[in-house]
Amino acid sequence: xxxxxxxxxxxGERLLVHRHTAIHRLPAEVKTVAMVSFILIVVFTPPxxxxxxxxxxxxxxAVARAALIPAKIILPRMLVEVPFVLFAVLMPFFGxxxxxxVFGITMYTAxxxxxxxxxxxxxxxxxxxILLAATTPARDLLLGLERLRxxxxxxxxxxxxxxxxxVVTDEMGRMKxxxxxxxxxxxxxxxxxxxxxxxxxxxxxxxxxxxxVHLAMLSRGYTGRLPRLDNAVTLRSDWVKSMMLxxxxxxxxxxxxxxxx
Amino acid sequence: MHVQTMxxxxxxxxxxxxxxxxxxxxxGIVICLRxxxxxxxxxxxxxxxxxxxxxxxxxxxxxxxxxxxxxxxxGGALAAILVGPYAGALAVSVVILVQGLLFADGGLSAIxxxxxNMGLVTAVVxxxxxxxxxxxxxxxxxxxFFAAFLAGLIAVPVSSxxxxxxxxxxxxxxxxxxxxxxxMTGVHILIGIGEGLIxxxxxxxxxxxxxxxxxxxxxxLPKQVLVVEPAKGVx
Numbered sequence: 001x002x003x004x005x006x007x008x009x010x011x012g013e014r015l016l017v018h019r020h021t022a023i024h025r026l027p028a029e030v031k032t033v034a035m036v037s038f039i040l041i042v043v044f045t046p047p048x049x050x051x052x053x054x055x056x057x058x059x060x061x062a063v064a065r066a067a068l069i070p071a072k073i074i075l076p077r078m079l080v081e082v083p084f085v086l087f088a089v090l091m092p093f094f095g096x097x098x099x100x101x102v103f104g105i106t107m108y109t110a111x112x113x114x115x116x117x118x119x120x121x122x123x124x125x126x127x128x129x130i131l132l133a134a135t136t137p138a139r140d141l142l143l144g145l146e147r148l149r150x151x152x153x154x155x156x157x158x159x160x161x162x163x164x165x166x167v168v169t170d171e172m173g174r175m176k177x178x179x180x181x182x183x184x185x186x187x188x189x190x191x192x193x194x195x196x197x198x199x200x201x202x203x204x205x206x207x208x209x210x211x212x213v214h215l216a217m218l219s220r221g222y223t224g225r226l227p228r229l230d231n232a233v234t235l236r237s238d239w240v241k242s243m244m245l246x247x248x249x250x251x252x253x254x255x256x257x258x259x260x261x
Numbered sequence: 262m263h264v265q266t267m268x269x270x271x272x273x274x275x276x277x278x279x280x281x282x283x284x285x286x287x288x289g290i291v292i293c294l295r296x297x298x299x300x301x302x303x304x305x306x307x308x309x310x311x312x313x314x315x316x317x318x319x320x321x322x323x324x325x326x327x328x329x330x331x332x333x334x335x336g337g338a339l340a341a342i343l344v345g346p347y348a349g350a351l352a353v354s355v356v357i358l359v360q361g362l363l364f365a366d367g368g369l370s371a372i373x374x375x376x377x378n379m380g381l382v383t384a385v386v387x388x389x390x391x392x393x394x395x396x397x398x399x400x401x402x403x404x405x406f407f408a409a410f411l412a413g414l415i416a417v418p419v420s421s422x423x424x425x426x427x428x429x430x431x432x433x434x435x436x437x438x439x440x441x442x443x444x445m446t447g448v449h450i451l452i453g454i455g456e457g458l459i460x461x462x463x464x465x466x467x468x469x470x471x472x473x474x475x476x477x478x479x480x481x482l483p484k485q486v487l488v489v490e491p492a493k494g495v496x
Contacts, residue, residue, distance in 0.1 A: 015364060032362075039370045044276040047433075077365055084270050091435050114435040121272020122368065129365035138363050153294050153305060157355050160310020161317065162363075168314045169321065186325045193462055195324060200466025203315050203343060207474055210311035214304045223303070 015077070015133035022241075023067040024135045027234045028144030030242040035132045037246035039125050041253045047117035049256035053124065059248060060127050067135045077130050084122060088115040138162050147234070152225070160213075168206055175202065268360065268367025268375050269424070276370070278431025283373030289381045290354055296347030305348070312344050313352040313359075320356070324459060337383020338416040339460045342391050342409055342477040343467065350384035374427055382423045387416040387460075391477050400481045406465045408477075413460035417453035421445040 018024075023031075038059075045052050064074065091114050092107035099106050136144075139162070146155045175198045184194060214222075274282075297305050316336040324333060336356075340349035354376045360366040367375045394408035425445055429438035468475050472482055 036369050039271050039368065040276060040280070043271055043279060043370045084273060087434065087436075094436060108435070111435045114433055117433050118270075118272050122270035125271025125368040125370060126365055129361070129369050132369075133363050133365055141362055151291070151294055153298065154290060154351075154355065154358075156306035157309045157313060157351065158359055160307055161313040161355055161359060164311060164314045165317065168311075168318050172318050172322065186323070188325055189458075192324055192458060195322065196459060196462030197466045199319060199322060199459070199463045200470065202318065203463065203467055204471050204474060206311045206315040206318075207308070207344075210304075210308040213311070214307045217307065 015130060016137055017067075017069055017073060017134045019068045019135075021067050021135070023063065026135075026242055027147075027238050028136045028140040029147045030144075030234060030238045031132055031136055032141065032144050032148070034242040034245050035128050037243075038249050039128050041246060041249040042124050042128075043121055045121075045253045045256050046260060047113055047120070049260070050116075052252050052256040053120045055252050056124050056249060059245060060124065060131065063131055063245065064127075067131065069131060069134050073134065074127055074130050078123065078126050084118060088118040088122075091115045164206075164209070164213075167209070168202070171205060172198075172202055268357070269371040269378075271368030271370045273368070273433060274371060274374055274427050275431040275433055278427060279370045279374060281373075282371075282377055282427065286354070286373040286376040286381065289377065290351065293347045293351040293354070293381075297345075297351050300345055300347060308344070309348050309351050309355070312340060312348060313355045316340050316352055317356050317359075319463075324455065326455070334459050335379055335383055335417060335420070335456060337380060337420070338387025338391070338409070338412040338456070339463060341384040341388035342412060342460070342464050343475060345476040346384055346388035348476075349388065350381050353384055354380035356380075374424075378420050378423045378427075382420045383416040386419045387412040388477070390415050395478060395481065400478050402465055402468060405468045405475070405478060406461045409464040410457040410461035412457070414450075414453045414457035417456045418446055418449040421449035 038056075042053075042056055045056075064071075092111035094108075094111070098109040100109050100112065101107075102112075133141075139159070142155050142159050142162070145158075146152060179194065179198065184191070186195060294305075297309055301308050316339070319334045319336050319339070322333060335353075337349070337353050340352050343349065344352070357367070357375050357380050358372065361369060361372045361375065391408050391412040394411050395404065398404045398408070422442070422445075425438060425442045428434070428441055432438065432441070434441070464475060464477075468478070473479060
């Protein structure tokens, strides 16, 4: 298995795991459509059909395996769910209706099912998003959105955000270093004016940087459109390969809905 | 403990409501794109992009509260006051879009819900609260501070009400929406106080240094006219 490495990719990639696999090579827009459809199908699946979610999990595991993304990369990222997990965990204990004893603790059946629904769909959704972001460079994802007819201006704004993310966060880091060098320690609300002063300065610097970037672009002939440098062609076979995932999920979901217990 | 922005995950709100939310969010973004282009013309992409980066960076800035807890800004009201409602809402929506697509923050099926709650609602509410207040009381540093505080204070609980509405229509949880509303509003009024303070302090700092960069007061500032007079006493 090749070790993770990066070469010459854009900044702003927090999740990309650089590997050379068939899944990494698929065009971004194809993968985006496939993953979003897959997640929507999962969300529409009735929660009492437990087997269906087992099949979905196996499908994602197969994708992760084919893309050589190990579990140790996926698991830590799932922490973003935690606040909603807490909400879900509370539900079986507060509710009405039928109750059931689990390990000697009384819980509400409807609450248990709702908790399961949120936990399993949230988890499958996070894993699917992680797989998309881990196999697709940020720049390609944006170009893919453009090919999906997302307004060019929106894609350009997102592209500028990615391009300047490190410039601005680094600037923020230098301002923090400067505060620290002057003996400042943030202790509580009393230190907010100092931090907000830096935030205000950061806004002015970001805004002025935007103006300078615009002028620099104008001097290079910018007319409101960025030149398209990619001439990648998306093959029909790419679509067929990618849509196998949501198509399989759709069969599972339809079956689960039709044969409801 | 650091209080993080809560992006709705997949499965929390049912499929039909999530889909409708995507359509509404897309419409909202299209309206913002038009409005921002009218205001910024071909500067829109670099300017809104840099404002999005600023909001993204602000969300990483820790504001310590007490006893080891800290919070951070959502930024919708701040962005709207500084660059106007269209460009502001656009910048925050792009931040949420990028977080959802690239960093797996918030469910992909819930991206419409998240954009509505944290991008569009906070920016629009923050903008109107700020404008109504500032028009009523006038422009000076303490007044700008006060109006920006109100904008942040009100935008956050209203955004949580948008969430409660979505939950009431399509929530998959069994906890009744009135209970959720009480809990969410209570927590978000507290968060709103923090948001209001950070928004006010930041806007006031920008106002003192570059009042012309605070879009929410720009048209209310006294006109500055450049007068070129012939030099006197020069032979």
